[in-house]
Amino acid sequence: MRRSLFRRNKKKETNNNEENFSIKIFKNLDKNMGNLKKMLDEPNDLVIRKFTIHDSKHKCGVAYIDGMVDSDLVHNNIMKSVQLITGRKPLPEAESKLFEEIYQEILSVTSIKKGTTLDDISNAILGGSTIFYINGIDNVIIMDTQGGETRSIEEPITETVIRGSREGFVENLRTNIVLIRRYIRDPNLRFKTYQVGRRSKKSLVVSYMDGIINPDIVKEVNRRLETIDMDDAPESGYIEEWIEDSFLSPFPQILNTERPDKVAAAILEGKVAILLDGTPFVLIAPATLGNTLQSPEDYYERWTIGTLLRALRYLAAFIAVFLPALYIALVSFHQGMIPSDLAFSIAATREGVPFPAFVEAMLMAITMELLREAGTRLPTPIGQTIGIVGGLVIGEAAVSAGLVSPAMVIVIALNAIASFSLPSYSVAIAFRILLFGLMVAAAIFGLYGIILCYIMLNIHLVNLKSFGVPYTTPFAPNFLGDWNDLVLRAPVTAIKRRPTYMQTHDEKSVNKGD
Amino acid sequence: MKSFKYADEKISEKEILIAIPSMVIGVGILTLPKDLASAVMAADGWIPLLAGGFIAVLMTWMVAKFASGFANQTFLTYASSIATKPVAIVLTFVFAVLFLLITAFQVRQIAAISKQYIFDRTPLEVIALTFLLVVVYAVSGSRAGLFRLNMMFFPIILFIAFSVFIFNLGWSDLGNLLPVFRTGFTDYLKGLNTGITSYLGFSILWFYIALVDQPKKAPKMAALGMCIPVGLYIMLYILCIGVFGREVTANLLYPTVELAKVVDIPGGFFERFESVFFVIWIMAIFNTASMALDVAVLAINSIFERLKKLKILLILSPVVYAVSMFPQDKVDVDSFGSMMSHSMFFYTIFVIVLLIVLAKMRGVKRDE
Structure with missing residues (x-):
């Protein structure tokens, strides 16, 4: 509510800085060229080539931005065509007819259209198109010649698998769409394009499968995407934050992935994928809590190991959130609950430690976060050094200096390992945030505090929705039928239906019998 | 076109099935074996529990059946069309007060038991306040959210109850259950009094049936849901008697929690299982308190x-x-507890009788 008000205010602001370029194109070639230069303030990567068509009567010109176009395409299919083919056959005298002839027959570029305003030109040329002018005509030809350097397809670094496709998304939107199309060759696969960013004017593509997806989700996604109003969306994280249901929640309500196979699987489950130009991270919506703990590899190995891995992940999630808090509660409140042998050995290791368990845990957990952060930011060779230094500091020095107890080191290390074993980094961060809150609760109220926090966490989760889908489904609202692909990963022959909670059009996914 | 019907504020029949036991199972079961054992001989307590359970299931069914005749109407709406508006307002208000009392009772009990089993130095007031704040947080969310919470917690509650049961089987002594059928008739009545008041909570149906998606299925589901606590109570009661014997049970403060104390988890990770049991049981008490407050x-x-x-x-x-x-x-x-549960019980009977009789007399039609 507050947020929508905020947005409305924002829209009311007049865009004084934004100039309107819907100026018509002139007939005079030089004037047009001059306008283009003036608009872009003569950057040195703007290439303008004026030349005359074979019979040297008609002046024309080509403009593009160097580096953004495929220069082979410009040389071979535009310049050569216009300059060579025009010499082989007679050309019409009238400029308009010549323009049509060039548009229809001579230019050998597949994606081609006409433009009439300066706005068209600026959008196209900044997006990597080439503009073709003819003197005496107030139209231009816009040719899609996007090219230039891009990263090649590599294995995604954040989501490696042992078995499964090695392809990952790249920064180029076209390539990303192709990667999805290679997985799903269905004519009903839809790619709807939006433009986001008032300044950056980036393309954003929403992909889904018509006939499977519930139309309500598409409508809702469209509605939310249309409210986007910002200068630039550098990464899909901006889009995610703008369109998610609750920005107060630590939990990601939209998944992100670098893996085309994961996106394709989500689309086939009746979900929406949102691709943004310039980032390899594709958004998948709606998401549920169960989805965040799944990895594509669960489906590629045999189902028994898939199921066990998932169960392991639920255990990991529990350890990632609760273990240090439980340790604090047991050590500082409920020593009686620890079996006496264990209690003695813990007490022995805590001998000489000057801090209460909570301070000790906080020290270690914050050190752990610092190490993680330092490790991520640094280049790999130095990152390893950090790992070694950190390991020594945590494991050896802190203990032998008597600052922390060895038991606490084990607890925090186990907790860190558990949180990094989760397949989704964004949910792992959410758990790490919760961890600190739980430690505080455990320090104040012990087990009672932990259970109250657990209840509060559940209250938050059941009230959370992702694009109309309750976050805790299929646990609650309960769909027992969907449990075959939740903690359990049933054999593929047994997962006959798409998830019921997605309310898909086409319910069966295998064994259709036709 | 299908829409996300399951995600709106309506309650499915499955959720009613879970909501009833979630509401009924609260602090009551923790003290129930003590009250019963002091009234009847040996394991005879199962008779009043079963009889009381039967009455409770019947009343649940009646309330649900009656209320589901007025689909999508609030209690106030149909009560005012049957009796008059002022009467309906008074009836509603008394219900609200009773449900507030239930919440207050749960809050007080949880604080008292926590003090006994989890920590002894923290003041009662602070324990109660933190619990109440969590309940308020739950109620401030969506109503459907409460039912989803039931759905999330109930399996865990059942799991812990069954694990207490299974781990205790080895400790129970069949000799403690004897002699059977030695209780006098008046003692049975006394036991029945305890038995029936422990099943209260189905009055939420007066208000929640209005939110049910398919009211026709609700009575059956509600009655089925009521059977769960009946089974659970009898099971835990017999176990209490089997493990402790009648004399000890009657003198324990919270016999059901003490049952968990006997449990020895293999592997030696936890001692004092009763703390774990009670901590998990807080979820059950939370469900009761939050739904009672929500109905109020x-x-x-x-x-x-x-x-x-x-x-x-x-x-x-x-x-x-x-x-x-x-x-x-x-x-x-x-x-306070017995005053509250008795008034709730008699008031519910009073409202059922009043509304049914008045509806018959004044010929108010229920849509079938």
Whole structure:
């Protein structure tokens, strides 16, 4: 509510800085060229080539931005065509007819259209198109010649698998769409394009499968995407934050992935994928809590190991959130609950430690976060050094200096390992945030505090929705039928239906019998 | 076109099935074996529990059946079309007060038991306040969210109850269960009194049936849901007698929690299982308290339609806290509890009879 008000205010602001370029194109070639230069303030990567068509009567010109176009395409299919083919056959005298002839027959570029305003030109040329002018005509030809350097397809670094496709998304939107199309060759696969960013004017593509997806989700996604109003969306994280249901929640309500196979699987489950130009991270919506703990590899190995891995992940999630808090509660409140042998050995290791368990845990957990952060930011060779230094500091020095107890080191290390074993980094961060809150609760109220926090966490989760889908489904609202692909990963022959909670059009996914 | 019907504020019949036991199972079961054992001989307590359970299931069914005849109408609406509007307002208001008392009782009990089993130095008031705040947080969310919470917690509660049962089987002594059928008739009546008041909570149906998606299926589901606590109570009661014997059970403060104390988890990770048991049981008590408070808010909201839910909640919760802190000691709390459950029981019977009779007399039609 507050947020929508905020947005409305924002829209009311007049865009004084934004100039309107819907100026018509002139007939005079030089004037047009001059306008283009003036608009872009003569950057040195703007290439303008004026030349005359074979019979040297008609002046024309080509403009593009160097580096953004495929220069082979410009040389071979535009310049050569216009300059060579025009010499082989007679050309019409009238400029308009010549323009049509060039548009229809001579230019050998597949994606081609006409433009009439300066706005068209600026959008196209900044997006990597080439503009073709003819003197005496107030139209231009816009040719899609996007090219230039891009990263090649590599294995995604954040989501490696042992078995499964090695392809990952790249920064180029076209390539990303192709990667999805290679997985799903269905004519009903839809790619709807939006433009986001008032300044950056980036393309954003929403992909889904018509006939499977519930139309309500598409409508809702469209509605939310249309409210986007910002200068630039550098990464899909901006889009995610703008369109998610609750920005107060630590939990990601939209998944992100670098893996085309994961996106394709989500689309086939009746979900929406949102691709943004310039980032390899594709958004998948709606998401549920169960989805965040799944990895594509669960489906590629045999189902028994898939199921066990998932169960392991639920255990990991529990350890990632609760273990240090439980340790604090047991050590500082409920020593009686620890079996006496264990209690003695813990007490022995805590001998000489000057801090209460909570301070000790906080020290270690914050050190752990610092190490993680330092490790991520640094280049790999130095990152390893950090790992070694950190390991020594945590494991050896802190203990032998008597600052922390060895038991606490084990607890925090186990907790860190558990949180990094989760397949989704964004949910792992959410758990790490919760961890600190739980430690505080455990320090104040012990087990009672932990259970109250657990209840509060559940209250938050059941009230959370992702694009109309309750976050805790299929646990609650309960769909027992969907449990075959939740903690359990049933054999593929047994997962006959798409998830019921997605309310898909086409319910069966295998064994259709036709 | 299908829409996301399951995600709106309606309640599915599955959720009613879970909501009833979630509401009924609360602090009552923790003291129940003690009260029963002091009334009847040996394991004979199962008879009043079963009889009481039968009555409770029947009443649940009747309330659900009656209320589901008025689909999508609030209690106030159909009660005022049967009796008159002023009468309906009074009826609703009394329900609201009773449900507030239930919440207050749960809050007080949880604080008292926590003090006994988890920590002894923390003041009662602080324990109660933190619990109440969590309950208020739950109620301030969506109503469907409460039912989803039931769905999330109930399996865990059942799991812990069954694990207590299974781990205790080895400790129970069949000799403790004997002799059977030696209880006198008046003692059975006394036991029945305890038995039936422990099943209260189905009155939420008066208000929640209006939110049910398919009211026709609700009575059966509600009655089925009521069978769960009946089974669970009998199971735990017999186990208590089997493990402790009648004399000890009658003198234990919280026999059901003490049962968990006997449990020895193999592997030696946890000692004092009763703390773990009680901590998990807090979820059950939380479900009861949050639904009771929510019904109270719903009832008040139907009287004062213009007030916002959150406002009512913020006015009511200090009242609940004050009431829960009012009893001075254990005896006070017990008499408060029995006063509350008796008035709830008789009031529910009174409302059923009143509404059915008036509906017949005045010929108010229920849509079948």
